[in-house]
Amino acid sequence: MKAFSLAIPLILSFALGSLAQDQVVMSHTHDITPPEPDSSPLTHAEPTLFDLLTIEPSVSIFFSYARETKSSRLLVDQKSNITVLVPTNRAVMALARKPHQDPVPLEDGIEISEQEFDNRSKRNVERWVSLHIIPEAPIFLASHTYPTLADGRSVSFKEIEGDATAPEWTRVLLNGEVQILRMKNASNGVFYLIDGTVVDE
Ligand SMILES: *[C@@H]1O[C@H](CO)[C@@H](O)[C@H](O)[C@H]1NC(C)=O
Ligand SMILES: *[C@@H]1O[C@H](CO)[C@@H](O)[C@H](O)[C@H]1NC(C)=O
Ligand SMILES: *[C@@H]1O[C@H](CO)[C@@H](O)[C@H](O)[C@H]1NC(C)=O
Numbered sequence: 001m002k003a004f005s006l007a008i009p010l011i012l013s014f015a016l017g018s019l020a021q022d023q024v025v026m027s028h029t030h031d032i033t034p035p036e037p038d039s040s041p042l043t044h045a046e047p048t049l050f051d052l053l054t055i056e057p058s059v060s061i062f063f064s065y066a067r068e069t070k071s072s073r074l075l076v077d078q079k080s081n082i083t084v085l086v087p088t089n090r091a092v093m094a095l096a097r098k099p100h101q102d103p104v105p106l107e108d109g110i111e112i113s114e115q116e117f118d119n120r121s122k123r124n125v126e127r128w129v130s131l132h133i134i135p136e137a138p139i140f141l142a143s144h145t146y147p148t149l150a151d152g153r154s155v156s157f158k159e160i161e162g163d164a165t166a167p168e169w170t171r172v173l174l175n176g177e178v179q180i181l182r183m184k185n186a187s188n189g190v191f192y193l194i195d196g197t198v199v200d201e
Pocket of ligand 2: 063
């Protein structure tokens, strides 16, 4: 009986600990401005990038990160004109370092406060999401290079062999290695589903 009553607080503190960790990235939802009311109802026929992300379960991880960033406004804004390279959940889960983590782990023995950890996570997520946004749309792909919203980082598209009658996006590799799986047009930009991520260099 004694052992049992001791075990409960222990289990609880584990559960709460992992909850708190999950929430680090999700704690800024209130920063997001709601969509601006649109004066021309006709443009509602086509979904926004934000709408497309909402209905695509295979990219829910990217979307939950993107919602926490300043870039989320661009996804909602009817007047934006951006290309979003959207990694699948599988591609994000395959990353050795998660998007909110520092690119290089802290050295052993260095400790940072919870607030510093929070700040770094937020900065890392902003950067990571920005790497996946090109501030133009639509764009030509093959043999083109475009700056992303992340300072100093561009992405390029290399043409590969393929069915010449198929859409161009089926015949290019992003940064020489990442395949595009699908393309969707939105009212405020273009959405490419990618089988990898844009890596910061
Ligand atoms: C975290 O960021 C906030 C707001 O930008 C800043 O006021 C605070 O000093 C930062 N804290 C640490 C520990 O870096
Ligand atoms: C969007 O960007 C493309 C490419 O830069 C440009 O050709 C087009 O006119 C822009 N459209 C709008 C609505 O700004
Ligand atoms: C998106 O729009 C472009 C040009 O307007 C068109 O060529 C392409 O087929 C469209 N793609 C899809 C998936 O609707």
